[in-house]
Amino acid sequence: MLSVKNLEKSYTTGNRTYTVLKGISFSVAKGEFVAVMGPSGSGKSTLLNCISCYIPFEKGRITLGGQELSSLTPEQLASVRNEKLGFVFQDFMLLDGLSVRENILVPRIIRQNVDKEGERYADQLMELFGISHIRNKYPAEISGGERQRTAVARSLINHPLMLLADEPTGNLDSTSSRIVIESFENARQNLDATIFMVTHDSFSASFCDRVILLKDGNIYRQLEKNIQTRSAFHDTLLNAIKEMSGDM
Numbered sequence: 001m002l003s004v005k006n007l008e009k010s011y012t013t014g015n016r017t018y019t020v021l022k023g024i025s026f027s028v029a030k031g032e033f034v035a036v037m038g039p040s041g042s043g044k045s046t047l048l049n050c051i052s053c054y055i056p057f058e059k060g061r062i063t064l065g066g067q068e069l070s071s072l073t074p075e076q077l078a079s080v081r082n083e084k085l086g087f088v089f090q091d092f093m094l095l096d097g098l099s100v101r102e103n104i105l106v107p108r109i110i111r112q113n114v115d116k117e118g119e120r121y122a123d124q125l126m127e128l129f130g131i132s133h134i135r136n137k138y139p140a141e142i143s144g145g146e147r148q149r150t151a152v153a154r155s156l157i158n159h160p161l162m163l164l165a166d167e168p169t170g171n172l173d174s175t176s177s178r179i180v181i182e183s184f185e186n187a188r189q190n191l192d193a194t195i196f197m198v199t200h201d202s203f204s205a206s207f208c209d210r211v212i213l214l215k216d217g218n219i220y221r222q223l224e225k226n227i228q229t230r231s232a233f234h235d236t237l238l239n240a241i242k243e244m245s246g247d248m
């Protein structure tokens, strides 16, 4: 589904160039739920922005659904972003003047394909994420967790190859965070969704199949949940994060 090989990305500020991603390689399989964690400045957002086709990179290869991103024109990259990726952001990015149901249908409206199938799928997604009862409410009238579940439904409406989530629980309390993360799990189990999430929150990451720990632009470790329970995986993650920060 997603393959990242020897990815390098630098920024130039004034006459100084510094490398933020130093040759990163990993892959994400269809139906996997993967998180990236790491200290502030380790390059998590930069990595997500490269995969999202928002920023160019100098070296390496990103292949999404068999298509290599570095060979695409800016127009082609824009269509990968619109057609193959679904996005969930920390601050929800819902349109205030539209209802929950209308917000979910926005990506369809943009592509001018609001048909019966799209409307049925919006209803199915609202059912799946437990937000059918607020379908006619506006963002100002619903909770943070409900807003984020609306955003998750919106990100899936065009059947993307992959969901990219940037700190999706960053603005939520622990109860709402859990409900949002459970909606990702739900999407994976019921819709075979593939999810790649950047997070600071080890509790949210403990629901994932795999966690990539990034340190100073390199992959420090990749941790697989395998048969561990969620809480045992949470402990494993906390220990690895401690070790990475040099606390052990």
Ligand SMILES: Nc1ncnc2c1ncn2[C@@H]1O[C@H](COP(=O)(O)OP(=O)(O)OP(=O)(O)O)[C@@H](O)[C@H]1O
Residues within 6 Å of the ligand: 011, 012, 013, 020, 038, 039, 040, 041, 042, 043, 044, 045, 046, 047
């Ligand atoms: N557009 C930019 N121009 C120059 N430097 C940048 C730019 N964007 C990010 N950086 C620098 O690159 C490094 C990595 O930033 P990045 O935002 O990817 O880290 P992060 O792991 O997501 O951090 P955080 O957890 O704080 O969001 C940081 O030192 C940051 O200051």
